[in-house]
Amino acid sequence: DTAVSQTPKYLVTQMGNDKSIKCEQNLGHDTMYWYKQDSKKFLKIMFSYNNKELIINETVPNRFSPKSPDKAHLNLHINSLELGDSAVYFCASSQDVVAGELFFGEGSRLTVL
Amino acid sequence: GENVEQHPSTLSVQEGDSAVIKCTYSDSASNYFPWYKQELGKGPQLIIDIRSNVGEKKDQRIAVTLNKTAKHFSLHITETQPEDSAVYFCAASAGANNLFFGTGTRLTVIP
Numbered sequence: 310d311t312a313v314s315q316t317p318k319y320l321v322t323q324m325g326n327d328k329s330i331k332c333e334q335n336l337g338h339d340t341m342y343w344y345k346q347d348s349k350k351f352l353k354i355m356f357s358y359n360n361k362e363l364i365i366n367e368t369v370p371n372r373f374s375p376k377s378p379d380k381a382h383l384n385l386h387i388n389s390l391e392l393g394d395s396a397v398y399f400c401a402s403s404q405d406v407v408a409g410e411l412f413f414g415e416g417s418r419l420t421v422l
Numbered sequence: 423g424e425n426v427e428q429h430p431s432t433l434s435v436q437e438g439d440s441a442v443i444k445c446t447y448s449d450s451a452s453n454y455f456p457w458y459k460q461e462l463g464k465g466p467q468l469i470i471d472i473r474s475n476v477g478e479k480k481d482q483r484i485a486v487t488l489n490k491t492a493k494h495f496s497l498h499i500t501e502t503q504p505e506d507s508a509v510y511f512c513a514a515s516a517g518a519n520n521l522f523f524g525t526g527t528r529l530t531v532i533p
Contacts, residue, residue: 408454413465
């Protein structure tokens, strides 16, 4: 049983398109995250939701819009894709907002041509 | 905001030798320091963490040390095995689960 699952695993698309990545966790956690890992492996937080409420929103272009329909799901929608959006996007979850273990999904590799 | 620096960026060791990875952080309010291991094609996975009220923590072949005064913390892996080969990330957080990650160390254990 996969704890944090995200789809799709690979996404290749043209500049200017809109795409979504979905994430689900079955751990019963309250908090979910999106991280971006660039080609140099640098991991940076983008968003964090606690019980469907946005709590962290780092300096991410507003072309990126997260949506949490319930606390087990956090989807990421990206409008007007740019070349620089190419990266691996990781969804993660944790028990709550207090510092503790993050459980990561396997990543979604987005390639913008 | 927090700035976490990690060294070295790559590290090769012979099987059975020890490996040490070092990180420094800038925010004196940071109080939680996890280490994550990322294998090829997978998401990062927590291997050990330490909080600022502790100076050292050990779990089998893995240990982490923290020097709050100098704002640095280190990961030590003893008796390395080929399956230890991966990218390792340190991170720091000042309470809320907003982790700032280091730039990663690619560890290669040569059989």
